[in-house]
Amino acid sequence: MTLGDFIKNRRIELNMSRNVLGEKANISHTEVFRIESNQRKQPSLKVLCAIADALSIPQEELLKVAGYFPSDDTPVIERAFPGLRTPKQFETVERIADGLSRNADLNDEDLDDLYRQVEVFIEVAKRKKDSK
Structure with missing residues (x-):
């Protein structure tokens, strides 16, 4: 699952619009769209942490999906x-x-x-x- 899919699935699960997510994360709804559609390949740590908080998920979980933290089986x-x-x-x-x-x-x-x-x-x- 891509980072964009992960964020989109969680947003939909919470019945949250892109506009609301953008407001909560202090980014534009257009930026939310770009991230969800994988047009923005590597959002900043600050943006990812804000999105994680807005989606009520641990920041570490989202950062791991984004590739900032390797999975536990990485040598x-x-x-x-x-x-x-x-x-x-x-x-x-x-x-x-x-x-x-x-x-x-x-x-x-x-x-x-x-x-x-x-x-x-x-x-x-x-x-x-x-x-x-």
């Missing part, structure tokens, strides 16, 4: 690093996290050095790729 790495795209990227992050957890005694300076080394490696890899 931790995917939640922490939503920009990862390939299985190898996920594997690499998991291996780095595992290495850090096994070496929890590293001090702040060691961790800063590690970060700088990773940044240098990424820059070298990009240059290498660009020169091909």
Whole structure:
């Protein structure tokens, strides 16, 4: 179910017009229509929270439907690093996290050095790729 369908179904369930929802959420009825018809792909958090309050549903529930909160079955790495795209990227992050957890005694300076080394490696890899 899309965000728009979810909002529309709840609004209809409450016998509420778009105008009334708009007034309660402090947005225009046109904006309500755009959200319900999925023309507005990603409404702001402020708007979604106002809509949730107007529809008497928990804000977290609506934000989850909108994709702001992942479902509970989303792997931790995917939640922490939503920009990862390939299985190898996920594997690499998991291996780095595992290495850090096994070496929890590293001090702040060691961790800063590690970060700088990773940044240098990424820059070298990009240059290498660009020169091909």
